[in-house]
Amino acid sequence: MTGHPRATEPPERKTPAGPGRVAAGVRRAARRTLTAAGVPVLLVLVWWIHSTVSASFYVPGPDRVARAFAETWFSSRLVDDALPSVVRLLAGYALATLAGVGLGVAIGLSPRLRAAAEPVLEFFRAIPPPVLVPLIMLLAGIDDGMKVLVIASGCVWPILLNTVEGVRALDEVLSDTCRMYGVRGASRLRHLVLRGAGPQIMAGLRQALSVGIILMVISEMFASSSGLGFTIVLFQRGFAIPEMWSGILLLGLLGYTLAVLFRRLERRVLYWYYGRGGDRA
Template structure:
């Protein structure tokens, strides 16, 4: 019984220790930043106390709804378009290797072209505004989803597909019950990569061609030498990225709960 209790408590203790480290390290870093800059007179590295005051004034009240919310809205819209296109096209290419091999050079060429490199052309074709930003987010984010979907579909055991055909399972049921679930771990990896790319693209486009957004406010603060406001915008961007990652991990646990249970059962 004692050994059973020890085996039960050990994973809980490890998890508690991991959570403690995850909380302790940021606290130590912030405390170090606070005390090392508390007497700073540098124009470019103001005290953290001044930055936190600016963060409270800018992002807790005045600029959250006018800048942070529009940035997140454009990001989610562009990512949604990228995910839908990436999964649909990835399924088609994964199920037709001949077509995938024929289009491979074109896909690699487009994938190697950064979305932000198309910004001048996007200005000419779409103008300045949300349409241009959402389009560039979708273009830059679609490739990891598409290519990971192709890899996930191609990685399905051929025996599984042969059994499905032998039982005369329809195409739609095969897609929903076999292909998509089997490829979903790879697809979720691609979506996580697309999320980081989307954040980069939206901030860049807001700095170049926007009238609001987190990136726009960071650039405006830099141009007006409001250094504390600039740093508070950068911190806001980090907070948004961290919360988006937490939200994605929650979605990932829900979508792939069957995958983790299966691997736990095998172990």
């Protein structure tokens, strides 16, 4: 006995990308570029008009700052001052990450430890990190270790507090499921705790990055002989105003570059949170 053959739908054909689709993609890319560059171009234009109208010695024009930037930082200063600052920033940031995530996970998982540590955390959290610079100088000296500790002392708090809140907000259903299936120890820490608290941890790391850049500059203004903060203050005291502005511009470019790199890292680490297309952003 033979039955009627089943009617099958023809496979969907993928239409090749024609000139219209390519042109639309180019227009979208151009629109995104113009949107991203619109505000910076407007600010530079306002800056140029202000410097032309006022002719202030302390606000040089963008052309003078650009020339000073090329002469100052496309030289040995990039290795002698900018590179050491970046190394100190990354070292302090890494130290704060290890301490903040480690302590945050322990405090978040233990209600007793959280109750005992909360008053101390709130006390030290209220102290502005720049106030601790003289104390850290007395305890750690004036070498690079002091600067790394200053950066770590400020970066650790957003990481620690966000990690605690992320661990506390873990899904109880997932916790019970892991307990029922015998997922314990390192597996539970990796697959449940760190992954579940991952968005909060990354939010703390993002906040700590901007705090670290600020403390990097502040730490280099005290008893230092190199670094971006030291160089900017040196230019200011010598009335090298365009060079001082070029250092501030370099700091802004450094912060923007680190923020873009961190955003890409965050998308890759939290690919399950942002979706399949998150790593392409």
